Amino acid sequence: MQKLSLDDLFDMLKSCGGDVAGLATTPEVMEMPFDALGCDSLALLETAALIRRELGVVIPDDQVVEMSTPRALIDFVNGSLVD
Amino acid sequence: MTAVVVTGIGVIAPNGRNASEFWSATLSGRTGIGPLTRFDATSHPAVLAGQIDGFDPVEQIPRKLLPQTDVSTQFALAAAAEALADANVDPARFSRYGTGVVTSNATGGFAFTHREFQKLWTQGPGAVSVYESFAWFYAVNTGQISIRHGLRGPGCVLVSEQAGGLDAIGNARRAIRLGTPVMVTGGVDSSFDPWGWASHVSSGRLSRGRDPERAYLPFDVDANGYVPGEGGALLVLEEASSARARSARLYGEIAGYAATFDPRPGSSERPPGLRRAAELAVADAGLRPTDIDVVFADGSGVRNLDAVEAAALADLFGPGRVPVSAPKALTGRLYAGGGPLDVTTALLAIRDGVIPATAHTSAVPASYGLDLVLREPRRAELRSALVLARGKGGFNSAVVVRCTDG
Amino acid sequence: MARRVVITGIGVRTPGGNDVKEFWGLLTSGRTATRRMSLCDPGEFRSQVAAECDFDPRREGLTPREIRRMDRATQLAVASTRDALRDGGLDTAQTDPHRVGVALGSAVAAATSLENEYLVLSDSGRQWMVDHDYLSPHMFDYLTPGVAAAEVAWVAGAEGPVSLVSDGCTSGLDAVGHGFRLIREGSVDVAIAGATDAPITPIVVACFDAIKATTPRNDDPEHASRPFDRTRDGFVLAEGSAILVLEDLEHAQRRGARPYAEITGYATRLNAYHMTGLKTDGVEMAEAIRVALDESRLNAEDVDYVNAHGSGTKQNDRHETAAFKRSLGQHARQIPVSSIKSMVGHSLGAIGSIEIAACALAIEHGVVPPTANLHEPDPECDLDYVPLTAREMAVDAVLSVGSGFGGFQSAMVLRRPGIGVAL
Numbered sequence: 001m002q003k004l005s006l007d008d009l010f011d012m013l014k015s016c017g018g019d020v021a022g023l024a025t026t027p028e029v030m031e032m033p034f035d036a037l038g039c040d041s042l043a044l045l046e047t048a049a050l051i052r053r054e055l056g057v058v059i060p061d062d063q064v065v066e067m068s069t070p071r072a073l074i075d076f077v078n079g080s081l082v083d
Numbered sequence: 084m085t086a087v088v089v090t091g092i093g094v095i096a097p098n099g100r101n102a103s104e105f106w107s108a109t110l111s112g113r114t115g116i117g118p119l120t121r122f123d124a125t126s127h128p129a130v131l132a133g134q135i136d137g138f139d140p141v142e143q144i145p146r147k148l149l150p151q152t153d154v155s156t157q158f159a160l161a162a163a164a165e166a167l168a169d170a171n172v173d174p175a176r177f178s179r180y181g182t183g184v185v186t187s188n189a190t191g192g193f194a195f196t197h198r199e200f201q202k203l204w205t206q207g208p209g210a211v212s213v214y215e216s217f218a219w220f221y222a223v224n225t226g227q228i229s230i231r232h233g234l235r236g237p238g239c240v241l242v243s244e245q246a247g248g249l250d251a252i253g254n255a256r257r258a259i260r261l262g263t264p265v266m267v268t269g270g271v272d273s274s275f276d277p278w279g280w281a282s283h284v285s286s287g288r289l290s291r292g293r294d295p296e297r298a299y300l301p302f303d304v305d306a307n308g309y310v311p312g313e314g315g316a317l318l319v320l321e322e323a324s325s326a327r328a329r330s331a332r333l334y335g336e337i338a339g340y341a342a343t344f345d346p347r348p349g350s351s352e353r354p355p356g357l358r359r360a361a362e363l364a365v366a367d368a369g370l371r372p373t374d375i376d377v378v379f380a381d382g383s384g385v386r387n388l389d390a391v392e393a394a395a396l397a398d399l400f401g402p403g404r405v406p407v408s409a410p411k412a413l414t415g416r417l418y419a420g421g422g423p424l425d426v427t428t429a430l431l432a433i434r435d436g437v438i439p440a441t442a443h444t445s446a447v448p449a450s451y452g453l454d455l456v457l458r459e460p461r462r463a464e465l466r467s468a469l470v471l472a473r474g475k476g477g478f479n480s481a482v483v484v485r486c487t488d489g
Numbered sequence: 490m491a492r493r494v495v496i497t498g499i500g501v502r503t504p505g506g507n508d509v510k511e512f513w514g515l516l517t518s519g520r521t522a523t524r525r526m527s528l529c530d531p532g533e534f535r536s537q538v539a540a541e542c543d544f545d546p547r548r549e550g551l552t553p554r555e556i557r558r559m560d561r562a563t564q565l566a567v568a569s570t571r572d573a574l575r576d577g578g579l580d581t582a583q584t585d586p587h588r589v590g591v592a593l594g595s596a597v598a599a600a601t602s603l604e605n606e607y608l609v610l611s612d613s614g615r616q617w618m619v620d621h622d623y624l625s626p627h628m629f630d631y632l633t634p635g636v637a638a639a640e641v642a643w644v645a646g647a648e649g650p651v652s653l654v655s656d657g658c659t660s661g662l663d664a665v666g667h668g669f670r671l672i673r674e675g676s677v678d679v680a681i682a683g684a685t686d687a688p689i690t691p692i693v694v695a696c697f698d699a700i701k702a703t704t705p706r707n708d709d710p711e712h713a714s715r716p717f718d719r720t721r722d723g724f725v726l727a728e729g730s731a732i733l734v735l736e737d738l739e740h741a742q743r744r745g746a747r748p749y750a751e752i753t754g755y756a757t758r759l760n761a762y763h764m765t766g767l768k769t770d771g772v773e774m775a776e777a778i779r780v781a782l783d784e785s786r787l788n789a790e791d792v793d794y795v796n797a798h799g800s801g802t803k804q805n806d807r808h809e810t811a812a813f814k815r816s817l818g819q820h821a822r823q824i825p826v827s828s829i830k831s832m833v834g835h836s837l838g839a840i841g842s843i844e845i846a847a848c849a850l851a852i853e854h855g856v857v858p859p860t861a862n863l864h865e866p867d868p869e870c871d872l873d874y875v876p877l878t879a880r881e882m883a884v885d886a887v888l889s890v891g892s893g894f895g896g897f898q899s900a901m902v903l904r905r906p907g908i909g910v911a912l
Binding site: 006014016017018021038042045053 | 145146147148149150151206209212213214361
Binding site for chain 3: 124
């Protein structure tokens with residue numbers, strides 16, 4: 001299974017109502033909190049649902065809110081893909 | 084009593100994507116009615132619609148709102164922004180709770196919800212968007228307009244099919260009288276997905292005509308139903324003295340408003356309530372029927388409903404005593420958007436001293452006793468206009484607008 | 490002198506309450522009417538708990554035609570309206586129909602009928618292009634549901650202003666507020682005001698699942714609605730209706746009607762923040778409360794009871810607690826605050842009017858309903874939420890609030906009739 005990249009994640013966030021258009025996918029962005037990236041809790045829930053449908057990775061309810069940066073989310077998803 | 088004036092207009096209509104486009108189309112008789120192209124409707128019993136083409140939401144609203152809004156809400160956001168800009172109102176310059184929103188909505192975010200229904204029933208609950216919880220519901224436009232522009236005053240949403248847009252204006256006027264200086268109000272609708280369209284067809288009131296110039300003929304001997312349209316108008320209403328204090332341009336005053344409801348069908352000898360709504364609104368404006376210079380009619384295009392409206396007008400004003408027009412013949416009936424768009428027409432008619440024609444209607448039954456403005460716009464000095472709207476089920480609403488000078 | 494508005498009749502259909510007596514019995518017992526969802530197949534849903542009415546339209550005397558054309562929400566409203574008129578002793582034949590209005594609240598209106606029709610038209614979702622051969626003649630009235638208010642108007646013989654108020658989850662409170670304004674401003678003498686919703690249908694269950702607003706406590710439905718409890722995890726979707734007869738005080742006096750309560754103030758504000766999210770500070774709700782109290786010419790210290798929105802979501806209960814502290818000051822810590830959603834669930838647009846009915850009954854009976862299931866208080870929700878057991882006490886002035894998607898924040902004040910100015 002292909003790994004989830006930051007570019008992939010940004011595409012997903014855009015289609016799910018995250019306001020990330022125009023942001024470069026730099027390494028610094030990996031560590032930025034989602035709310036600073038223009039992604040509110042609904043955009044993240046929508047993205048989590050999309051990840052489940054497209055990649056088959058289920059992010060438990062309580063962990064969605066705890067993944068506050070792209071790195072946390074990408075690491076969780078890619079970790080689950082390995083398993 | 085506090086006077087309430089209109090200081091800003093935003094329009095999104097089938098024959099004009101802003102107020103000035105709409106007004107020039109209305110005067111020149113350019114129609115927004117044509118074959119419905121949002122999906123392949125050719126096999127449907129009704130095929131014509133007042134459709135808004137060429138609207139690019141990306142140009143109009145923040146990109147992040149696109150996944151969470153139905154097209155009707157995108158229209159509403161575009162019109163609200165236009166109205167606030169036109170009024171030169173920056174909500175941040177008013178007190179924290181000094182600006183509010185009242186909208187009417189007849190069909191909610193219907194195309195959006197149709198997609199979510201399909202996802203639910205073909206892919207299961209996990210496929211339903213998080214945005215369905217509000218993109219569909221009738222309150223959505225008030226909420227989204229409030230959030231985008233920082234309007235924290237009173238908020239409300241009214242639903243009564245085509246009458247609701249005038250009810251919203253009446254409700255916003257009340258909020259101003261109770262102390263909120265600025266209100267954004269009006270209505271917008273759109274439900275032209277296949278399911279929404281079928282729902283319109285089910286009303287039994289749609290024209291089955293296929294000629295855009297003959298399908299919707301308010302008050303015509305050949306009237307045979309209406310064409311549904313999409314869009315509407317949002318207005319900025321203000322308390323008159325504070326609007327004057329900031330040297331705002333005043334389009335006119337919302338001088339009168341009233342709403343009534345028809346007797347239960349078959350229960351009463353009393354006539355339908357439209358005449359009473361008109362009379363109450365005129366009285367509410369402190370006017371007599373002879374003071375009304377023009378009537379913008381509901382103009383249902385359904386024969387017996389046209390006859391009821393004509394009788395109400397003849398009874399209140401005397402046969403042929405007041406010019407009447409239904410410029411919505413160029414847009415179709417816009418549900419919640421219809422009343423506010425007609426109020427817009429009335430304000431611009433007063434401003435320019437001209438009554439737009441009821442396009443395409445050519446022969447009005449003599450028994451109606453109507454002076455319907457036909458073919459060409461009619462020049463006239465206008466001070467006060469009556470706008471009427473009816474909603475299926477028995478709703479009647481009326482607004483009187485009056486010029487503000489002198 | 491402003492006209493004064495009193496509540497002279499109440500009719501309800503709620504979970505566990507097919508009439509006012511049953512409804513009040515449930516609320517004062519602290520029992521809950523939440524259970525495993527039965528109106529739609531709980532199947533794959535995250536939240537499988539609901540508070541449902543045991544409502545049979547045939548037993549209510551609705552004709553087969555009425556049952557066919559009315560959505561379940563409308564049926565609930567019509568049944569409640571009949572009860573309210575009877576309870577208020579309002580003889581519609583003796584009342585000027587032009588002076589009677591209707592303000593019916595509903596958040597999702599004909600959702601159940603829309604979904605039923607959708608399944609037929611789309612062949613269970615298989616077709617995007619719906620099949621006109623299966624089109625119901627009532628489909629248009631489900632698309633644009635103002636007709637629910639029309640049905641209520643027909644029952645009440647109303648020919649004044651009639652509207653459906655659809656402000657999401659504050660619809661019920663705002664509809665009563667709209668009726669209050671119609672009487673105050675002199676547009677009508679009588680307003681049939683209240684709300685209804687019947688949202689227990691898959692699309693609505695699914696949309697709240699998606700945002701995780703409803704509780705996943707599926708193994709324990711009776712205890713699933715837990716406002717202000719540390720272990721709360723979302724609201725319980727519900728259905729129901731409450732309709733009130735609102736009347737100009739002098740009109741009520743002329744016909745010898747006995748008021749339950751007087752409505753003295755109402756306000757609504759928008760938070761202009763987020764369609765579903767709430768800031769923790771409760772500023773806009775506090776402002777609505779302040780304005781409603783001001784219109785009532787009451788101080789915070791005059792409020793005897795607060796009927797909370799108390800939906801049982803994490804964010805709502807904190808937001809609301811902050812709003813009470815901000816608007817009522819120290820007094821917020823001294824007065825009972827409770828959420829009847831702990832017992833009858835959250836019926837979206839309907840609940841606001843059901844809560845106003847509860848407030849009127851609290852004044853009438855001198856009893857404050859409890860917050861059921863509140864065993865472990867959330868440290869951040871540190872007011873007196875009347876846990877578990879109803880409280881007998883004199884109730885002269887009540888504050889009821891609502892909060893909903895779109896940012897709507899509403900507040901209403903009710904008083905014992907005859908307090909303040911002699912009736």
